Amino acid sequence: MSATTSPTRRGKQLDELELGAWRGFLRTHAALSRQLDAELIAAHGLPLSTYEVLLFLADSPDGQMRMSDLADSVLLSRSGLTRLVDRLVRDELVERRACPGDARGMNAVITDAGRARFAEARKTHLDGVRRRYLDHLSDEERELLAGIWDRMSQGAMPAC
Amino acid sequence: MSATTSPTRRGKQLDELELGAWRGFLRTHAALSRQLDAELIAAHGLPLSTYEVLLFLADSPDGQMRMSDLADSVLLSRSGLTRLVDRLVRDELVERRACPGDARGMNAVITDAGRARFAEARKTHLDGVRRRYLDHLSDEERELLAGIWDRMSQGAMPAC
């Protein structure tokens, strides 16, 4: 179940199998994220990055999160999140609220309109994720993939 | 081996397993592409997008490709590729050459300097891909993944 590769042939080109496992990964991600993003924009005017923010806010206890925590969650730089939240505030899907107990901090809070919009978008998105990804996998494959990703993010993260 | 999911529960949230298989995929891709890009820039001043272009050119018969074919290969818009090749020409890693037999077309041609630069970068990149991705997989897992990606890009592509 764990990595059992023969001593890696450093610098040598990838063989057929390695190539399929690696470039297929890249191709699949590119295709999926493009399609899901386009789908979400077409149906609800929400890009995927926005959807992610609403997702984390909607699923958090009080519908709010600290800016920096949110940035980490959606894998965005702090400045990137500042701008993204700017747009969400403009569209009245999110509000900024001073963080009680720490005058430096700000909380992003999802509004009722934001929740409504997100609930609609979630249907579309879940449907897309299933149809384009999950439905192509058997139960065993899903389990295996979940394990692989888990293993990788543990191994890869602390290295940088 | 093929998809055997019970009739998808449309709209319902993802269960634990589905979540792991899906969000892990996203997280892993984000982390890997960030790290590999940063690594390549630090070591050779080449971003990943540039590396991809040089890869396709270096591996093509005469070290040259039509602009539009190249754009499709590296998953970039045509305008995006035009600008990217502009930069490569400025850095003298690639040249533009009129396409014989079609006065509309242009070929991007890798230069000697481009080949040299790419050969260096390739070592770094292959090493990174192995260390961060392939080495975490057993042979069976690599085989399974290659199959999954293949199945998915066939199913997902024509749908859009």
Next chain:
DNA sequence: TACAATCTGTTGCACGCACAACTATAACAC
């Protein structure tokens, strides 16, 4: 208390990309 070091979020700036509009060439119809 005072002062340095750290942390939070925002802003200036530059970059890379996509979309749409455009020019030039090619392919096809008649």
Next chain:
DNA sequence: GTGTTATAGTTGTGCGTGCAACAGATTGTA
């Protein structure tokens, strides 16, 4: 031939993002 349609590549423009620099608040130390 002429006219129409399709294709190739470039350019104008706007958007989303990261990095570096910054102001304000907090924590730690003397």
